[in-house]
Amino acid sequence: MWRRPLFVQRRAYFFTSSANGTRIKDNGTSTSSFKCDCVRKLIVGLGNPGDKFTNTRHNVGYLVAKHFLQMYASQVTDTQLQLQHEARNHGNIARFRVTYQQNAADKEYVYPVDDLVNRSSKRAKERTLKEGVPHDEVKVALLLPTTYMNCSGTAVRAFMQSHQWRLKKNPLALNRQDELLVITDDVALPFGECRFKAKGGPGGQNGIRDIIKCVGTERFARLRIGVGAPHWFVGGNSGAPSGTAMDKFVLGRFNGDEQAAMTDLLRYTNELLRLYLHRGVALATTYGNSMDLQRYLKQYNASHTTPSSEVVLGMPSSPVPVQISQKDLPRVIAIVVFGFVAVSLLALRLNNFFAADGHNESFSFPKVKVFIGLYTIMLVFSRFYEHGTYVLYEMLWGCNVSLVLAIMALSLSNPFLVGVAMVTVSGDHLLWYIDTLSFVLTGKFITGAMKYLTYPENRSFSKTFFATHHWWFLPVCFYITTAHGGMHGSSFMGSCILTSFLAAYCRAFTPFEVRVPGSKSILYLNVNGGYAFWRDIDIPLLHLLDHHHPALYIPFLSIVGNLVANGFPHILILGISLGFQHNPLLEGITH
Structure with a gap:
């Protein structure tokens, strides 16, 4: 049955003809010349x-x-x-x-x-x-x-x-x-x-x-x-299958x-x-x-x-990681697998060059190795199952590559690779620590590094659980390196070379810039060699040297970017590591 709603105001309001609909006159007239029969x-x-x-x-x-x-x-x-x-x-x-x-x-x-x-x-x-x-x-x-x-x-x-x-x-x-x-x-x-x-x-x-x-x-x-x-x-189906969230x-x-x-x-x-x-x-x-x-x-x-004015000359508009669909799965898997094979070979070369005598049979932590390995495998399958193909590109990000480096280091008894992994993730993980503390104290994320976890599509146990390595990875690396002389002195240089390779590799398989359909947003490759999938996260430090011009493709920027993003954290972590190594109060724990 039609029920006429009750009106709490007796005065009539009409539309204005202004673009923004600014004010309605209270005397029942408007600033426009609208006809009453309109x-x-x-x-x-x-x-x-x-x-x-x-x-x-x-x-x-x-x-x-x-x-x-x-x-x-x-x-x-x-x-x-x-x-x-x-x-x-x-x-x-x-x-x-x-x-x-x-x-x-x-x-x-x-x-x-x-x-x-x-x-x-x-x-x-x-x-x-x-x-x-x-x-x-x-x-x-x-x-x-x-x-x-x-x-x-x-x-x-x-x-x-x-x-x-x-x-x-x-x-x-x-x-x-x-x-x-x-x-x-x-x-x-x-x-x-x-x-x-x-x-x-x-x-x-x-x-x-x-x-x-x-x-x-x-x-x-x-x-x-x-x-x-x-x-x-x-x-013949007419809707979502039963059990769909x-x-x-x-x-x-x-x-x-x-x-x-x-x-x-x-x-x-x-x-x-x-x-x-x-x-x-x-x-x-x-x-x-x-x-x-x-x-x-x-x-x-x-x-x-x-329109031609929206086309970036000489640069393809696809493939774009944030827009990848399931039909691209074979290509994505090939890029990621080949990338990790190349990263692994490069890491072994760096280890032979900087730490040829660094092999240490006593550097063995089988439980830690099994934990990191299982965590990494479950991370890949969980994210792919929940979010689809494009998430696989995230495995080429520095924090995920560092998990693999740690597994390699523990399998081959090479502490140098652990140091490289620590430097590669130090800047990002310190931002997570800052955000965690600020959220506990103020309810806000100061840097925005953790903000993506609050998005509706990420509000799941698995998404949150498989982001916890941003909290525990650095402490675990501290633990396994403290008893073996701490981080190698060339860890930072090794991290720079590795980051340069990641940037160049991602650059070869992704366009210079991405225009998202239906949006004016443009995504640029950042210093970690990956795209900023969450466009509304603002971490200026990580984007200080974004490639805003094709002439800046040279990998040297990745070395400078790594210095900016991870240089200070490297000094801080190196100091903490030396403190652990030489503090007599901790000898009972670390030796």
């Missing part, structure tokens, strides 16, 4: 606020709404529209008026002048030219609730009350009453499918459920964006194939929203629910091509 439509993009939820599947409603505002509405209004936070409405809001673009000039206009209806047939276009569209001019409010997904209804209700919103009893009707469209993710649809729904229950979506509860009716339209894994829907799935980020298709998907959703605004939800449903992304691209020849 239909009002509220578009709500569902998601969770905060950086750690950015680009997750559950936030696709945010992503679609923001893209529509920035890449379509801003263009057709010739104004740089911006979202502004409004505390009383519990969300970020933009208000604008958009006119049907039938007569727009083609010059410098990215989106086709004709919408999907006009492009479907010549007869449909002629009819539009003759009769027009139901809603030629629309006053739009775009709302992104900041109340978290499960409390989205609070923001929608607050907006409707403050603007005296009166929803249609029949969402399919083409009258002048106010409308509401909610954009949400849907795991019941495969990625690339978008479906309109004029009314109905929540369908398992907690954000929709809360809106129904707060607004008092199910009679509002939804645009459901499919985020389900495509393999869930093959072979759905919370973890929707709070995870899009995989490589989905990121690559995201630009086309957002252009597709923009076209669907155009239909909804000017032709109503009924016709939008007819067109949107009869196709998917692939059919749209094929039927309308709408595949996105990157």
Whole structure:
């Protein structure tokens, strides 16, 4: 039954025509010259606020709404529209008026002048030219609730009350009453499918459920964006297999194939929203629910091509570790295995050169060797099972290579390699110690080295457990080297050479810079010879000498970078090691 929501404010509020929707006059008038008979439509993009939820599947409603505002509405209004936070409405809001673009000039206009209806047939276009569209001019409010997904209804209700919103009893009707469209993710649809729904229950979506509860009716339209894994829907299957951790799935980020298709998907959703605004939800449903992304691209020849200004001359756009998909598994395994074989051979050469007489049969710690070996093997399988192919690239990072060096050192009784491993990880691990202490004392990560563990897709026991080597590896190395003269004097030089090789090797198999589809972020190779997968972690020390120009490819930068990142920690650790070695109070422990 339709239940009209209670309104707590008696004054009417109308939209302004400003780009950012700055202020609404309290006297019931607005600063714009909107006609009273102009239909009002509220578009709500569902998601969770905060950086750690950015680009997750559950936030696709945010992503679609923001893209529509920035890449379509801003263009057709010739104004740089911006979202502004409004505390009383519990969300970020933009208000604008958009006119049907039938007569727009083609010059410098990215989106086709004709919408999907006009492009479907010549007869449909002629009819539009003759009769027009139901809603030629629309006053739009775009709302992104900041109340978290499960409390989205609070923001929608607050907006409707403050603007005296009166929803249609029949969402399919083409009258002048106010409308509401909610954009949400849907795991019941495969990625690339978008479906309109004029009314109905929540369908398992907690954000929709809360809106129904707060607004008092199910009679509002939804645009459901499919985020389900495509393999869930093959072979007669209609959804996720039983036992799927759905919370973890929707709070995870899009995989490589989905990121690559995201630009086309957002252009597709923009076209669907155009239909909804000017032709109503009924016709939008007819067109949107009869196709998917692939059919749209094929039927309308709408595949996105990157402008030449975005292409880095001479540098390939793929492969990119952060976008690697399962089909690249053989190549990834070959690169990682060959890399470790080369690292192992180089480490043995360095040992023969710097510490030819350093072989010590008494340097034997079988229990430590077994522990580090089992830990490393389980780390690889666990991360690959949970996160897929691209994580294997992380095995070429300095901290993971150091685990292998320690295993080699304990197997061959060569203390020199342990010293090299200690120097290679010293800077990174000290940052972890600082972050751990700061989190215990203040609840914040000062350096950000540990921040990635708080991301939704990393909130699992295995991910946290297999990051613990950042805490225990250095103390274990101290323990096994203290009784054997401490670190070798050439450990730092060996670490520099090893780091140089890793940087050059990774440079050979990865592009200079990475432009992530659907984002303006650029990833650069850092001094540890690996990509910064978590783009919002800011550790300036580790990126002080990032390769910002192709002329700086020379491995010498890795030596300098290692000096910057690990030079001071090396001196500190060397001092601690010497202290352990010569402190008479510790002789009973170390000898």
